[in-house]
Amino acid sequence: MKQRYLIGVAILAGVALYSALGSNALPEGPGRDLVLQKCQSCHEIGFVTRERQSRERWDAIITEMQGYGMRLSAEERAVILNYLATYLAPGAQAPAPAPQAQPASVSGAQVYNNCIGCHQANGTGIPGAFPPLAGHVPSILAARGGREWLVQMMLYGLQGPISVKGVSYNGIMPAYAHLSDAEIAAVLNHISTQWGNSFPSGQGPFTEAEVRAQRGKNLTAQQVLAARQQLGLR
Ligand code: HEC
Ligand code: HEC
Structure with missing residues:
Protein backbone atom coordinates (compact mmCIF):
# COMPACT_ATOMS: atom_id res chain seq x y z
CA MET A 1 0.00 0.00 0.00
CA LEU A 88 -13.38 8.77 -22.05
CA ALA A 89 -14.27 5.48 -23.70
CA PRO A 90 -11.60 3.32 -25.36
CA GLY A 91 -10.61 4.98 -28.63
CA ALA A 92 -12.08 8.35 -27.69
CA GLN A 93 -9.99 11.13 -29.14
CA ALA A 94 -8.45 13.70 -26.93
CA PRO A 95 -10.15 17.01 -27.74
CA ALA A 96 -8.29 19.82 -29.40
CA PRO A 97 -4.77 19.51 -28.07
CA ALA A 98 -4.21 21.61 -24.97
CA PRO A 99 -2.09 24.63 -25.75
CA GLN A 100 1.56 23.81 -25.32
CA ALA A 101 3.26 25.37 -22.38
CA GLN A 102 5.80 27.90 -23.58
CA PRO A 103 9.01 25.97 -24.17
CA ALA A 104 11.72 27.06 -21.77
CA SER A 105 13.82 28.47 -24.53
CA VAL A 106 12.28 30.07 -27.59
CA SER A 107 14.40 30.37 -30.69
CA GLY A 108 14.88 33.96 -31.79
CA ALA A 109 15.89 32.77 -35.24
CA GLN A 110 12.57 31.02 -35.55
CA VAL A 111 10.58 34.06 -34.46
CA TYR A 112 12.60 36.13 -36.93
CA ASN A 113 10.90 34.17 -39.72
CA ASN A 114 8.01 36.61 -39.16
CA CYS A 115 10.28 39.48 -40.13
CA ILE A 116 12.21 38.09 -43.10
CA GLY A 117 9.68 39.11 -45.74
CA CYS A 118 10.45 42.75 -45.00
CA HIS A 119 13.78 43.04 -43.21
CA GLN A 120 15.33 40.14 -45.19
CA ALA A 121 17.21 37.09 -43.93
CA ASN A 122 20.47 39.02 -43.81
CA GLY A 123 18.89 41.97 -41.98
CA THR A 124 19.65 44.47 -44.73
CA GLY A 125 16.01 45.38 -45.32
CA ILE A 126 15.13 46.98 -48.64
CA PRO A 127 16.34 50.57 -48.98
CA GLY A 128 13.43 52.97 -49.12
CA ALA A 129 10.88 50.33 -48.10
CA PHE A 130 12.06 48.37 -45.04
CA PRO A 131 14.85 49.71 -42.85
CA PRO A 132 17.94 47.61 -42.21
CA LEU A 133 18.44 45.91 -38.86
CA ALA A 134 22.01 44.85 -39.59
CA GLY A 135 24.37 47.58 -38.45
CA HIS A 136 21.43 49.60 -37.11
CA VAL A 137 19.90 47.89 -34.07
CA PRO A 138 23.00 48.60 -31.90
CA SER A 139 22.54 52.34 -32.38
CA ILE A 140 18.94 52.05 -31.14
CA LEU A 141 20.14 50.01 -28.15
CA ALA A 142 22.78 52.61 -27.38
CA ALA A 143 20.29 55.50 -27.42
CA ARG A 144 18.91 56.53 -24.07
CA GLY A 145 15.58 54.71 -23.67
CA GLY A 146 16.32 52.69 -26.79
CA ARG A 147 15.85 49.28 -25.21
CA GLU A 148 12.42 50.12 -23.86
CA TRP A 149 11.52 51.70 -27.16
CA LEU A 150 12.43 48.54 -29.09
CA VAL A 151 10.05 46.55 -26.90
CA GLN A 152 7.30 49.14 -27.41
CA MET A 153 7.86 49.10 -31.15
CA MET A 154 7.48 45.33 -31.19
CA LEU A 155 4.27 45.47 -29.13
CA TYR A 156 2.60 48.45 -30.77
CA GLY A 157 4.19 48.78 -34.19
CA LEU A 158 5.63 51.90 -35.83
CA GLN A 159 4.18 54.10 -38.51
CA GLY A 160 5.25 57.35 -40.14
CA PRO A 161 8.29 58.99 -41.69
CA ILE A 162 11.67 57.93 -40.33
CA SER A 163 15.19 58.10 -41.60
CA VAL A 164 17.80 55.37 -41.17
CA LYS A 165 21.38 55.99 -42.29
CA GLY A 166 20.25 58.82 -44.50
CA VAL A 167 17.51 56.81 -46.23
CA SER A 168 13.86 57.77 -45.71
CA TYR A 169 11.13 55.30 -44.84
CA ASN A 170 7.44 55.87 -44.39
CA GLY A 171 5.94 52.46 -43.97
CA ILE A 172 4.14 50.33 -41.46
CA MET A 173 5.95 48.11 -39.01
CA PRO A 174 3.25 45.70 -37.78
CA ALA A 175 2.57 45.25 -34.05
CA TYR A 176 3.53 41.88 -32.58
CA ALA A 177 1.65 41.98 -29.28
CA HIS A 178 0.23 38.53 -30.05
CA LEU A 179 3.69 36.99 -29.58
CA SER A 180 4.56 35.87 -26.06
CA ASP A 181 6.93 37.81 -23.84
CA ALA A 182 9.50 35.06 -24.38
CA GLU A 183 9.16 35.23 -28.16
CA ILE A 184 9.51 39.00 -28.25
CA ALA A 185 12.55 38.88 -25.97
CA ALA A 186 14.04 36.13 -28.15
CA VAL A 187 13.58 37.97 -31.44
CA LEU A 188 14.98 41.19 -29.96
CA ASN A 189 17.99 39.23 -28.76
CA HIS A 190 18.31 37.75 -32.22
CA ILE A 191 18.34 41.09 -34.07
CA SER A 192 20.68 42.52 -31.42
CA THR A 193 23.31 39.85 -31.99
CA GLN A 194 23.07 38.81 -35.66
CA TRP A 195 24.88 40.12 -38.72
CA GLY A 196 27.69 41.59 -36.66
CA ASN A 197 25.27 43.40 -34.32
CA SER A 198 26.02 43.25 -30.61
CA PHE A 199 24.77 44.72 -27.37
CA PRO A 200 26.51 47.89 -26.24
CA SER A 201 28.86 47.17 -23.36
CA GLY A 202 27.01 46.89 -20.07
CA GLN A 203 23.81 45.59 -21.68
CA GLY A 204 22.65 41.98 -21.44
CA PRO A 205 19.95 40.11 -23.32
CA PHE A 206 16.30 41.17 -23.21
CA THR A 207 14.25 39.39 -20.56
CA GLU A 208 10.59 38.42 -20.51
CA ALA A 209 10.10 40.81 -17.59
CA GLU A 210 11.31 43.72 -19.71
CA VAL A 211 8.71 42.87 -22.33
CA ARG A 212 5.95 42.39 -19.78
CA ALA A 213 6.70 45.81 -18.32
CA GLN A 214 5.74 47.50 -21.61
CA ARG A 215 2.47 45.63 -22.09
CA GLY A 216 -0.73 47.41 -21.16
CA LYS A 217 0.56 50.83 -22.23
CA ASN A 218 -1.67 50.65 -25.29
CA LEU A 219 0.39 52.99 -27.42
CA THR A 220 -0.49 53.72 -31.01
CA ALA A 221 2.06 53.27 -33.79
CA GLN A 222 2.10 57.09 -34.06
CA GLN A 223 2.97 57.42 -30.39
CA VAL A 224 5.79 54.97 -30.93
CA LEU A 225 6.97 57.21 -33.76
CA ALA A 226 6.88 60.25 -31.45
CA ALA A 227 8.87 58.31 -28.85
CA ARG A 228 11.40 57.40 -31.54
CA GLN A 229 11.99 61.10 -32.17
CA GLN A 230 13.05 61.44 -28.53
CA LEU A 231 15.80 58.88 -29.00
CA GLY A 232 17.92 61.23 -31.04
CA LEU A 233 18.75 58.62 -33.67
CA ARG A 234 20.58 59.84 -36.68
C1 HEC B 1 -11.31 10.94 -1.96
C2 HEC B 1 -10.18 11.10 -2.85
C3 HEC B 1 -10.41 10.82 -4.30
C4 HEC B 1 -11.37 11.34 -5.13
C5 HEC B 1 -12.43 12.33 -4.78
C6 HEC B 1 -11.12 10.78 -6.43
N1 HEC B 1 -10.03 9.96 -6.39
FE1 HEC B 1 -9.22 8.97 -7.96
N2 HEC B 1 -7.74 8.29 -6.78
C7 HEC B 1 -7.65 8.49 -5.42
C8 HEC B 1 -6.52 7.75 -4.92
C9 HEC B 1 -6.06 7.70 -3.46
C10 HEC B 1 -5.94 7.11 -6.01
C11 HEC B 1 -4.83 6.11 -6.02
C12 HEC B 1 -3.50 6.65 -6.27
C13 HEC B 1 -2.55 5.47 -6.39
O1 HEC B 1 -2.97 4.42 -6.83
O2 HEC B 1 -1.40 5.67 -6.11
C14 HEC B 1 -6.71 7.50 -7.17
C15 HEC B 1 -6.42 7.09 -8.47
C16 HEC B 1 -7.23 7.28 -9.54
C17 HEC B 1 -7.01 6.75 -10.86
C18 HEC B 1 -5.79 5.96 -11.29
C19 HEC B 1 -6.10 4.50 -11.51
C20 HEC B 1 -6.47 3.75 -10.26
O3 HEC B 1 -7.44 2.98 -10.32
O4 HEC B 1 -5.80 3.88 -9.21
C21 HEC B 1 -8.08 7.11 -11.61
C22 HEC B 1 -8.33 6.75 -13.07
C23 HEC B 1 -8.94 7.91 -10.78
N3 HEC B 1 -8.40 8.02 -9.54
C24 HEC B 1 -10.14 8.44 -11.21
C25 HEC B 1 -10.95 9.24 -10.42
C26 HEC B 1 -12.20 9.78 -10.88
C27 HEC B 1 -12.82 9.55 -12.23
C28 HEC B 1 -12.70 10.53 -9.87
C29 HEC B 1 -14.01 11.30 -9.84
C30 HEC B 1 -15.18 10.50 -10.12
C31 HEC B 1 -11.75 10.43 -8.75
N4 HEC B 1 -10.70 9.63 -9.14
C32 HEC B 1 -11.90 11.04 -7.55
C33 HEC B 1 -8.48 9.25 -4.66
C34 HEC B 1 -9.57 9.95 -5.11
C1 HEC C 1 5.40 44.00 -43.33
C2 HEC C 1 6.78 44.39 -43.24
C3 HEC C 1 7.47 44.28 -41.91
C4 HEC C 1 7.57 43.18 -41.10
C5 HEC C 1 6.95 41.81 -41.31
C6 HEC C 1 8.39 43.57 -39.99
N1 HEC C 1 8.78 44.85 -40.12
FE1 HEC C 1 10.01 45.87 -38.88
N2 HEC C 1 9.66 47.54 -39.92
C7 HEC C 1 8.97 47.64 -41.11
C8 HEC C 1 8.91 49.02 -41.53
C9 HEC C 1 8.23 49.53 -42.79
C10 HEC C 1 9.59 49.76 -40.57
C11 HEC C 1 9.77 51.28 -40.57
C12 HEC C 1 8.44 51.91 -40.15
C13 HEC C 1 8.34 53.36 -40.53
O1 HEC C 1 8.65 53.68 -41.65
O2 HEC C 1 7.91 54.16 -39.68
C14 HEC C 1 10.08 48.80 -39.59
C15 HEC C 1 10.84 49.11 -38.48
C16 HEC C 1 11.46 48.20 -37.66
C17 HEC C 1 12.43 48.53 -36.64
C18 HEC C 1 12.85 49.93 -36.22
C19 HEC C 1 13.87 50.57 -37.09
C20 HEC C 1 14.00 52.00 -36.69
O3 HEC C 1 15.09 52.56 -36.86
O4 HEC C 1 13.05 52.60 -36.19
C21 HEC C 1 12.82 47.35 -36.07
C22 HEC C 1 13.84 47.17 -34.96
C23 HEC C 1 12.08 46.31 -36.72
N3 HEC C 1 11.27 46.85 -37.68
C24 HEC C 1 12.16 44.96 -36.39
C25 HEC C 1 11.28 44.02 -36.87
C26 HEC C 1 11.19 42.68 -36.35
C27 HEC C 1 12.04 42.09 -35.25
C28 HEC C 1 10.21 42.06 -37.05
C29 HEC C 1 9.67 40.66 -36.90
C30 HEC C 1 9.20 40.27 -35.58
C31 HEC C 1 9.71 43.00 -38.02
N4 HEC C 1 10.37 44.17 -37.88
C32 HEC C 1 8.73 42.72 -38.96
C33 HEC C 1 8.39 46.60 -41.78
C34 HEC C 1 8.24 45.32 -41.28
Whole structure:
Protein backbone atom coordinates (compact mmCIF):
# COMPACT_ATOMS: atom_id res chain seq x y z
CA MET A 1 0.00 0.00 0.00
CA LYS A 2 2.78 2.36 0.92
CA GLN A 3 4.54 1.52 -2.31
CA ARG A 4 1.38 2.10 -4.23
CA TYR A 5 1.04 5.47 -2.61
CA LEU A 6 4.61 6.35 -3.52
CA ILE A 7 3.99 5.36 -7.11
CA GLY A 8 0.95 7.57 -7.05
CA VAL A 9 3.03 10.49 -5.85
CA ALA A 10 5.61 9.85 -8.55
CA ILE A 11 2.87 9.79 -11.17
CA LEU A 12 1.44 12.98 -9.73
CA ALA A 13 4.79 14.70 -10.13
CA GLY A 14 5.17 13.30 -13.63
CA VAL A 15 1.84 14.49 -14.83
CA ALA A 16 2.01 17.84 -13.05
CA LEU A 17 2.73 19.77 -16.24
CA TYR A 18 0.25 17.77 -18.26
CA SER A 19 -2.48 18.09 -15.72
CA ALA A 20 -2.04 21.82 -15.35
CA LEU A 21 -3.63 21.74 -18.78
CA GLY A 22 -5.61 18.64 -18.02
CA SER A 23 -9.04 20.20 -17.61
CA ASN A 24 -8.72 21.33 -21.24
CA ALA A 25 -8.42 17.67 -22.11
CA LEU A 26 -11.92 16.94 -20.78
CA PRO A 27 -14.31 17.15 -23.72
CA GLU A 28 -17.45 19.27 -23.41
CA GLY A 29 -20.49 17.22 -22.50
CA PRO A 30 -23.18 16.73 -19.87
CA GLY A 31 -21.53 15.94 -16.53
CA ARG A 32 -18.18 17.55 -17.34
CA ASP A 33 -18.56 20.18 -14.63
CA LEU A 34 -19.46 17.57 -12.06
CA VAL A 35 -16.38 15.52 -12.97
CA LEU A 36 -14.23 18.64 -12.59
CA GLN A 37 -15.84 19.34 -9.26
CA LYS A 38 -15.61 15.81 -7.83
CA CYS A 39 -12.56 14.23 -9.39
CA GLN A 40 -9.78 16.65 -8.61
CA SER A 41 -10.19 17.13 -4.90
CA CYS A 42 -7.72 14.30 -4.14
CA HIS A 43 -5.55 14.25 -7.24
CA GLU A 44 -5.01 16.13 -10.45
CA ILE A 45 -7.66 15.78 -13.13
CA GLY A 46 -4.91 14.33 -15.35
CA PHE A 47 -5.47 11.04 -13.47
CA VAL A 48 -8.84 10.98 -15.19
CA THR A 49 -8.19 12.61 -18.57
CA ARG A 50 -5.39 10.22 -19.51
CA GLU A 51 -7.64 7.16 -19.10
CA ARG A 52 -9.69 5.48 -21.83
CA GLN A 53 -11.87 2.83 -20.18
CA SER A 54 -15.00 0.79 -20.70
CA ARG A 55 -18.17 1.56 -18.74
CA GLU A 56 -17.55 -1.48 -16.52
CA ARG A 57 -14.04 -0.35 -15.73
CA TRP A 58 -15.14 3.25 -14.99
CA ASP A 59 -17.83 1.85 -12.72
CA ALA A 60 -15.16 -0.08 -10.84
CA ILE A 61 -12.87 2.98 -10.69
CA ILE A 62 -15.64 5.11 -9.21
CA THR A 63 -16.27 2.40 -6.62
CA GLU A 64 -12.54 2.40 -5.90
CA MET A 65 -12.60 6.20 -5.44
CA GLN A 66 -15.59 5.85 -3.13
CA GLY A 67 -13.46 3.40 -1.19
CA TYR A 68 -10.86 6.18 -0.91
CA GLY A 69 -13.55 8.41 0.58
CA MET A 70 -15.18 10.15 -2.39
CA ARG A 71 -18.76 11.04 -1.52
CA LEU A 72 -21.37 10.99 -4.26
CA SER A 73 -25.16 10.82 -4.35
CA ALA A 74 -26.64 8.10 -6.55
CA GLU A 75 -27.62 10.72 -9.15
CA GLU A 76 -24.18 12.28 -9.20
CA ARG A 77 -22.63 8.87 -9.57
CA ALA A 78 -24.84 8.06 -12.55
CA VAL A 79 -24.08 11.39 -14.26
CA ILE A 80 -20.33 10.96 -13.77
CA LEU A 81 -20.36 7.37 -14.94
CA ASN A 82 -22.28 8.36 -18.08
CA TYR A 83 -19.87 11.16 -18.81
CA LEU A 84 -16.76 9.02 -18.34
CA ALA A 85 -18.16 6.04 -20.25
CA THR A 86 -19.14 8.30 -23.15
CA TYR A 87 -16.27 10.77 -23.47
CA LEU A 88 -13.38 8.77 -22.05
CA ALA A 89 -14.27 5.48 -23.70
CA PRO A 90 -11.60 3.32 -25.36
CA GLY A 91 -10.61 4.98 -28.63
CA ALA A 92 -12.08 8.35 -27.69
CA GLN A 93 -9.99 11.13 -29.14
CA ALA A 94 -8.45 13.70 -26.93
CA PRO A 95 -10.15 17.01 -27.74
CA ALA A 96 -8.29 19.82 -29.40
CA PRO A 97 -4.77 19.51 -28.07
CA ALA A 98 -4.21 21.61 -24.97
CA PRO A 99 -2.09 24.63 -25.75
CA GLN A 100 1.56 23.81 -25.32
CA ALA A 101 3.26 25.37 -22.38
CA GLN A 102 5.80 27.90 -23.58
CA PRO A 103 9.01 25.97 -24.17
CA ALA A 104 11.72 27.06 -21.77
CA SER A 105 13.82 28.47 -24.53
CA VAL A 106 12.28 30.07 -27.59
CA SER A 107 14.40 30.37 -30.69
CA GLY A 108 14.88 33.96 -31.79
CA ALA A 109 15.89 32.77 -35.24
CA GLN A 110 12.57 31.02 -35.55
CA VAL A 111 10.58 34.06 -34.46
CA TYR A 112 12.60 36.13 -36.93
CA ASN A 113 10.90 34.17 -39.72
CA ASN A 114 8.01 36.61 -39.16
CA CYS A 115 10.28 39.48 -40.13
CA ILE A 116 12.21 38.09 -43.10
CA GLY A 117 9.68 39.11 -45.74
CA CYS A 118 10.45 42.75 -45.00
CA HIS A 119 13.78 43.04 -43.21
CA GLN A 120 15.33 40.14 -45.19
CA ALA A 121 17.21 37.09 -43.93
CA ASN A 122 20.47 39.02 -43.81
CA GLY A 123 18.89 41.97 -41.98
CA THR A 124 19.65 44.47 -44.73
CA GLY A 125 16.01 45.38 -45.32
CA ILE A 126 15.13 46.98 -48.64
CA PRO A 127 16.34 50.57 -48.98
CA GLY A 128 13.43 52.97 -49.12
CA ALA A 129 10.88 50.33 -48.10
CA PHE A 130 12.06 48.37 -45.04
CA PRO A 131 14.85 49.71 -42.85
CA PRO A 132 17.94 47.61 -42.21
CA LEU A 133 18.44 45.91 -38.86
CA ALA A 134 22.01 44.85 -39.59
CA GLY A 135 24.37 47.58 -38.45
CA HIS A 136 21.43 49.60 -37.11
CA VAL A 137 19.90 47.89 -34.07
CA PRO A 138 23.00 48.60 -31.90
CA SER A 139 22.54 52.34 -32.38
CA ILE A 140 18.94 52.05 -31.14
CA LEU A 141 20.14 50.01 -28.15
CA ALA A 142 22.78 52.61 -27.38
CA ALA A 143 20.29 55.50 -27.42
CA ARG A 144 18.91 56.53 -24.07
CA GLY A 145 15.58 54.71 -23.67
CA GLY A 146 16.32 52.69 -26.79
CA ARG A 147 15.85 49.28 -25.21
CA GLU A 148 12.42 50.12 -23.86
CA TRP A 149 11.52 51.70 -27.16
CA LEU A 150 12.43 48.54 -29.09
CA VAL A 151 10.05 46.55 -26.90
CA GLN A 152 7.30 49.14 -27.41
CA MET A 153 7.86 49.10 -31.15
CA MET A 154 7.48 45.33 -31.19
CA LEU A 155 4.27 45.47 -29.13
CA TYR A 156 2.60 48.45 -30.77
CA GLY A 157 4.19 48.78 -34.19
CA LEU A 158 5.63 51.90 -35.83
CA GLN A 159 4.18 54.10 -38.51
CA GLY A 160 5.25 57.35 -40.14
CA PRO A 161 8.29 58.99 -41.69
CA ILE A 162 11.67 57.93 -40.33
CA SER A 163 15.19 58.10 -41.60
CA VAL A 164 17.80 55.37 -41.17
CA LYS A 165 21.38 55.99 -42.29
CA GLY A 166 20.25 58.82 -44.50
CA VAL A 167 17.51 56.81 -46.23
CA SER A 168 13.86 57.77 -45.71
CA TYR A 169 11.13 55.30 -44.84
CA ASN A 170 7.44 55.87 -44.39
CA GLY A 171 5.94 52.46 -43.97
CA ILE A 172 4.14 50.33 -41.46
CA MET A 173 5.95 48.11 -39.01
CA PRO A 174 3.25 45.70 -37.78
CA ALA A 175 2.57 45.25 -34.05
CA TYR A 176 3.53 41.88 -32.58
CA ALA A 177 1.65 41.98 -29.28
CA HIS A 178 0.23 38.53 -30.05
CA LEU A 179 3.69 36.99 -29.58
CA SER A 180 4.56 35.87 -26.06
CA ASP A 181 6.93 37.81 -23.84
CA ALA A 182 9.50 35.06 -24.38
CA GLU A 183 9.16 35.23 -28.16
CA ILE A 184 9.51 39.00 -28.25
CA ALA A 185 12.55 38.88 -25.97
CA ALA A 186 14.04 36.13 -28.15
CA VAL A 187 13.58 37.97 -31.44
CA LEU A 188 14.98 41.19 -29.96
CA ASN A 189 17.99 39.23 -28.76
CA HIS A 190 18.31 37.75 -32.22
CA ILE A 191 18.34 41.09 -34.07
CA SER A 192 20.68 42.52 -31.42
CA THR A 193 23.31 39.85 -31.99
CA GLN A 194 23.07 38.81 -35.66
CA TRP A 195 24.88 40.12 -38.72
CA GLY A 196 27.69 41.59 -36.66
CA ASN A 197 25.27 43.40 -34.32
CA SER A 198 26.02 43.25 -30.61
CA PHE A 199 24.77 44.72 -27.37
CA PRO A 200 26.51 47.89 -26.24
CA SER A 201 28.86 47.17 -23.36
CA GLY A 202 27.01 46.89 -20.07
CA GLN A 203 23.81 45.59 -21.68
CA GLY A 204 22.65 41.98 -21.44
CA PRO A 205 19.95 40.11 -23.32
CA PHE A 206 16.30 41.17 -23.21
CA THR A 207 14.25 39.39 -20.56
CA GLU A 208 10.59 38.42 -20.51
CA ALA A 209 10.10 40.81 -17.59
CA GLU A 210 11.31 43.72 -19.71
CA VAL A 211 8.71 42.87 -22.33
CA ARG A 212 5.95 42.39 -19.78
CA ALA A 213 6.70 45.81 -18.32
CA GLN A 214 5.74 47.50 -21.61
CA ARG A 215 2.47 45.63 -22.09
CA GLY A 216 -0.73 47.41 -21.16
CA LYS A 217 0.56 50.83 -22.23
CA ASN A 218 -1.67 50.65 -25.29
CA LEU A 219 0.39 52.99 -27.42
CA THR A 220 -0.49 53.72 -31.01
CA ALA A 221 2.06 53.27 -33.79
CA GLN A 222 2.10 57.09 -34.06
CA GLN A 223 2.97 57.42 -30.39
CA VAL A 224 5.79 54.97 -30.93
CA LEU A 225 6.97 57.21 -33.76
CA ALA A 226 6.88 60.25 -31.45
CA ALA A 227 8.87 58.31 -28.85
CA ARG A 228 11.40 57.40 -31.54
CA GLN A 229 11.99 61.10 -32.17
CA GLN A 230 13.05 61.44 -28.53
CA LEU A 231 15.80 58.88 -29.00
CA GLY A 232 17.92 61.23 -31.04
CA LEU A 233 18.75 58.62 -33.67
CA ARG A 234 20.58 59.84 -36.68
C1 HEC B 1 -11.31 10.94 -1.96
C2 HEC B 1 -10.18 11.10 -2.85
C3 HEC B 1 -10.41 10.82 -4.30
C4 HEC B 1 -11.37 11.34 -5.13
C5 HEC B 1 -12.43 12.33 -4.78
C6 HEC B 1 -11.12 10.78 -6.43
N1 HEC B 1 -10.03 9.96 -6.39
FE1 HEC B 1 -9.22 8.97 -7.96
N2 HEC B 1 -7.74 8.29 -6.78
C7 HEC B 1 -7.65 8.49 -5.42
C8 HEC B 1 -6.52 7.75 -4.92
C9 HEC B 1 -6.06 7.70 -3.46
C10 HEC B 1 -5.94 7.11 -6.01
C11 HEC B 1 -4.83 6.11 -6.02
C12 HEC B 1 -3.50 6.65 -6.27
C13 HEC B 1 -2.55 5.47 -6.39
O1 HEC B 1 -2.97 4.42 -6.83
O2 HEC B 1 -1.40 5.67 -6.11
C14 HEC B 1 -6.71 7.50 -7.17
C15 HEC B 1 -6.42 7.09 -8.47
C16 HEC B 1 -7.23 7.28 -9.54
C17 HEC B 1 -7.01 6.75 -10.86
C18 HEC B 1 -5.79 5.96 -11.29
C19 HEC B 1 -6.10 4.50 -11.51
C20 HEC B 1 -6.47 3.75 -10.26
O3 HEC B 1 -7.44 2.98 -10.32
O4 HEC B 1 -5.80 3.88 -9.21
C21 HEC B 1 -8.08 7.11 -11.61
C22 HEC B 1 -8.33 6.75 -13.07
C23 HEC B 1 -8.94 7.91 -10.78
N3 HEC B 1 -8.40 8.02 -9.54
C24 HEC B 1 -10.14 8.44 -11.21
C25 HEC B 1 -10.95 9.24 -10.42
C26 HEC B 1 -12.20 9.78 -10.88
C27 HEC B 1 -12.82 9.55 -12.23
C28 HEC B 1 -12.70 10.53 -9.87
C29 HEC B 1 -14.01 11.30 -9.84
C30 HEC B 1 -15.18 10.50 -10.12
C31 HEC B 1 -11.75 10.43 -8.75
N4 HEC B 1 -10.70 9.63 -9.14
C32 HEC B 1 -11.90 11.04 -7.55
C33 HEC B 1 -8.48 9.25 -4.66
C34 HEC B 1 -9.57 9.95 -5.11
C1 HEC C 1 5.40 44.00 -43.33
C2 HEC C 1 6.78 44.39 -43.24
C3 HEC C 1 7.47 44.28 -41.91
C4 HEC C 1 7.57 43.18 -41.10
C5 HEC C 1 6.95 41.81 -41.31
C6 HEC C 1 8.39 43.57 -39.99
N1 HEC C 1 8.78 44.85 -40.12
FE1 HEC C 1 10.01 45.87 -38.88
N2 HEC C 1 9.66 47.54 -39.92
C7 HEC C 1 8.97 47.64 -41.11
C8 HEC C 1 8.91 49.02 -41.53
C9 HEC C 1 8.23 49.53 -42.79
C10 HEC C 1 9.59 49.76 -40.57
C11 HEC C 1 9.77 51.28 -40.57
C12 HEC C 1 8.44 51.91 -40.15
C13 HEC C 1 8.34 53.36 -40.53
O1 HEC C 1 8.65 53.68 -41.65
O2 HEC C 1 7.91 54.16 -39.68
C14 HEC C 1 10.08 48.80 -39.59
C15 HEC C 1 10.84 49.11 -38.48
C16 HEC C 1 11.46 48.20 -37.66
C17 HEC C 1 12.43 48.53 -36.64
C18 HEC C 1 12.85 49.93 -36.22
C19 HEC C 1 13.87 50.57 -37.09
C20 HEC C 1 14.00 52.00 -36.69
O3 HEC C 1 15.09 52.56 -36.86
O4 HEC C 1 13.05 52.60 -36.19
C21 HEC C 1 12.82 47.35 -36.07
C22 HEC C 1 13.84 47.17 -34.96
C23 HEC C 1 12.08 46.31 -36.72
N3 HEC C 1 11.27 46.85 -37.68
C24 HEC C 1 12.16 44.96 -36.39
C25 HEC C 1 11.28 44.02 -36.87
C26 HEC C 1 11.19 42.68 -36.35
C27 HEC C 1 12.04 42.09 -35.25
C28 HEC C 1 10.21 42.06 -37.05
C29 HEC C 1 9.67 40.66 -36.90
C30 HEC C 1 9.20 40.27 -35.58
C31 HEC C 1 9.71 43.00 -38.02
N4 HEC C 1 10.37 44.17 -37.88
C32 HEC C 1 8.73 42.72 -38.96
C33 HEC C 1 8.39 46.60 -41.78
C34 HEC C 1 8.24 45.32 -41.28
